[in-house]
Amino acid sequence: xxxxxxxxxxxxxxxxxxxxxxxxxxxxxxxxxxxxxxxxxxxxxxxxxxxxxxxxxxxxxxxxxxxxxxxxxxxxxxxxxxxxxxxxxxxxxxxxxxxxxxxxxxxxxxxxxxxxxxxxxxxxxxxxxxxxxxxxxxxxxxxxxxxxxxxxxxxxxxxxxxxxxxxxxxxxxxxxxxxxxxxxxxxxxxxxxxxxxxxx
Amino acid sequence: xxxxxxxxxxxxxxxxxxxxxxxxxxxxxxxxxxxxxxxxxxxxxxxxxxxxxxxxxxxxxxxxxxxxxxxxxxxxxxxxxxxxxxxxxxxxxxxxxxxxxxxxxxxxxxxxxxxxxxxxxxxxxxxxxxxxxxxxxxxxxxxxxxxxxxxxxxxxxxxxxxxxxxxxxxxxxxxxxxxxxxxxxxxxxxxxxxxxxxxxxxxxxxxxxxxxxxxxxxxxxxxxxxxxxxxxxxxxxxxxxxxxxxxxxxxxxxxxxxxxxxxxxxxxxxxxxxxxxxxxxxxxxxxxxxxxxxxxxxxxxxxxxxxxxxxxxxxxxxxxxxxxxxxxxxxxxxxxxxxxxxxxxxxxxxxxxxxxxxxxxxxxxxxxxxxxxxxx
Numbered sequence: 001x002x003x004x005x006x007x008x009x010x011x012x013x014x015x016x017x018x019x020x021x022x023x024x025x026x027x028x029x030x031x032x033x034x035x036x037x038x039x040x041x042x043x044x045x046x047x048x049x050x051x052x053x054x055x056x057x058x059x060x061x062x063x064x065x066x067x068x069x070x071x072x073x074x075x076x077x078x079x080x081x082x083x084x085x086x087x088x089x090x091x092x093x094x095x096x097x098x099x100x101x102x103x104x105x106x107x108x109x110x111x112x113x114x115x116x117x118x119x120x121x122x123x124x125x126x127x128x129x130x131x132x133x134x135x136x137x138x139x140x141x142x143x144x145x146x147x148x149x150x151x152x153x154x155x156x157x158x159x160x161x162x163x164x165x166x167x168x169x170x171x172x173x174x175x176x177x178x179x180x181x182x183x184x185x186x187x188x189x190x191x192x193x194x195x196x197x198x199x200x
Numbered sequence: 201x202x203x204x205x206x207x208x209x210x211x212x213x214x215x216x217x218x219x220x221x222x223x224x225x226x227x228x229x230x231x232x233x234x235x236x237x238x239x240x241x242x243x244x245x246x247x248x249x250x251x252x253x254x255x256x257x258x259x260x261x262x263x264x265x266x267x268x269x270x271x272x273x274x275x276x277x278x279x280x281x282x283x284x285x286x287x288x289x290x291x292x293x294x295x296x297x298x299x300x301x302x303x304x305x306x307x308x309x310x311x312x313x314x315x316x317x318x319x320x321x322x323x324x325x326x327x328x329x330x331x332x333x334x335x336x337x338x339x340x341x342x343x344x345x346x347x348x349x350x351x352x353x354x355x356x357x358x359x360x361x362x363x364x365x366x367x368x369x370x371x372x373x374x375x376x377x378x379x380x381x382x383x384x385x386x387x388x389x390x391x392x393x394x395x396x397x398x399x400x401x402x403x404x405x406x407x408x409x410x411x412x413x414x415x416x417x418x419x420x421x422x423x424x425x426x427x428x429x430x431x432x433x434x435x436x437x438x439x440x441x442x443x444x445x446x447x448x449x450x451x452x453x454x455x456x457x458x459x460x461x462x463x464x465x466x467x468x469x470x471x472x473x474x475x476x477x478x479x480x481x482x483x484x485x486x487x488x489x490x491x492x493x494x495x496x497x498x499x500x501x502x503x504x505x506x507x508x509x510x511x512x513x514x515x516x517x518x519x520x521x522x523x524x525x526x527x528x529x530x531x532x533x534x535x536x537x538x539x540x541x542x543x544x545x546x547x548x549x550x551x552x553x554x555x556x557x558x559x560x561x562x563x564x565x566x567x568x569x570x571x572x573x574x575x576x
Contacts, residue, residue, distance in 0.1 A: 113362065114362050114365035115361060120378075148362070151386065152379075155385070155386075159381070185309040187308060187351045190348055
């Protein structure tokens with residue numbers, strides 16, 4: 001069966017989004033055409049265009065922003081001597097929700113993964129190294145995920161900084177806060193034991 | 201007392217079964233029926249509930265009944281005094297595993313609750329087949345008792361894939377040795393852990409299998425199982441550091457081949473009967489005896505590691521064994537191990553076994569008759 005052209009274009013566009021298959025794309029397209037108010041559709045379309053036109057990657061830290069440099073990089077009250085390296089923008093958002101971290105960020109926009117054709121030069125590693133030439137920076141916190149690729153990427157960056165005076169730390173892994181030992185799986189427990197700390 | 205019993209099995213849209221519930225009251229349960237009626241499928245479902253994989257296929261999708269959207273299998277276990285409900289839902293998107301109605305996100309959190317040992321015609325492949333069969337055997341059996349092993353193995357395989365892809369892509373004059381060092385170090389960490397764990401497993405297996413094999417062969421044959429570690433070809437020291445430098449010494453070879461030459465993906469084990477490699481030079485009978493001894497020794501191995509006897513599944517193998525081997529098998533099982541047997545007919549099966557068993561007649565994915573139920 002043939003869709004009207006407007007619908008098939010819409011389906012095609014929707015399918016380009018992650019997590020949206022042909023069925024969902026079709027459902028969303030018909031929903032927009034049949035059910036949504038014109039005003040809402042116009043706002044939606046404007047928001048889409050603005051998301052692309054008005055947003056950019058911060059040239060300093062790689063964060064998605066509407067001002068370059070981004071508000072975090074411009075914030076004079078934040079600690080300029082510490083940088084947390086994260087994989088994605090959403091990780092930065094998660095860190096910010098904590099409201100405790102007062103240092104700066106560097107968003108890699110990916111991890112090293114030859115399977116996906118992504119090498120060290122394809123993510124924001126060169127810009128990180130460039131940035132670290134600034135004498136002010138005393139510590140780099142490697143806050144990439146605990147997946148294999150997140151781990152390799154963290155180790156890779158640590159190796160690059162081996163000969164500098166910068167302190168390089170890796171976020172801790174192990175038990176969730178408030179979690180009892182009995183509910184943790186064996187691998188998490190193993191990590192918790194490996195990452196144990198002296199308290200005396 | 202440590203006891204594990206399978207009390208109930210539920211199948212929904214699993215292979216040719218649309219819907220089925222069976223209760224088990226006895227230690228020995230025999231499924232009898234003609235070929236292609238669904239006997240093996242029952243054992244396959246029990247195996248799947250324990251290992252979360254089939255012993256027949258690696259494509260889970262094949263298990264979904266034709267025309268159905270998903271398949272659901274569940275069982276109720278009694279372990280000591282507590283009831284445990286295991287459940288697996290298989291759909292084309294993947295599978296979901298649950299213990300007592302709680303979904304486990306990682307397979308390593310699921311496996312190990314319920315241990316089985318299966319005896320199937322395919323067992324001969326462990327002895328006769330290529331090394332991949334033996335590695336799969338090692339991985340499944342260690343995995344049954346050690347979730348951490350599964351974790352290390354998954355990590356190793358993932359890193360190996362990344363490393364091989366990198367070796368394939370890299371242009372000679374632009375090798376990033378920093379990255380190569382890192383994936384190699386990760387590979388060495390997991391690889392040395394797995395090697396030690398495989399070594400220990402095979403040592404234990406060797407001890408049990410040795411005794412059993414002597415008995416089955418009427419004390420004329422002597423079985424030795426040896427681990428053939430790929431790392432051990434080049435070093436005696438299985439530590440992350442030693443393995444890492446071993447890899448480093450072979451960078452050029454890996455770069456030329458575009459592939460990781462060294463590692464646990466090349467491991468093997470050898471079965472020597474009276475000093476002769478039975479995989480290559482043994483008779484059919486010697487190979488069968490060896491396969492049986494290995495599987496029997498797993499029963500003791502699992503018992504010793506977990507304190508519970510595993511549940512034993514005998515898929516079409518009982519009638520193929522001669523008297524001595526059948527007796528040995530039955531001695532190992534005796535009254536302590538719950539056993540499920542498939543067969544096309546009862547002739548050739550030990551009378552005592554039949555007397556002690558519940559017999560289920562399977563016809564076209566249905567249970568037609570249940571015998572010997574009076575004193576269950």
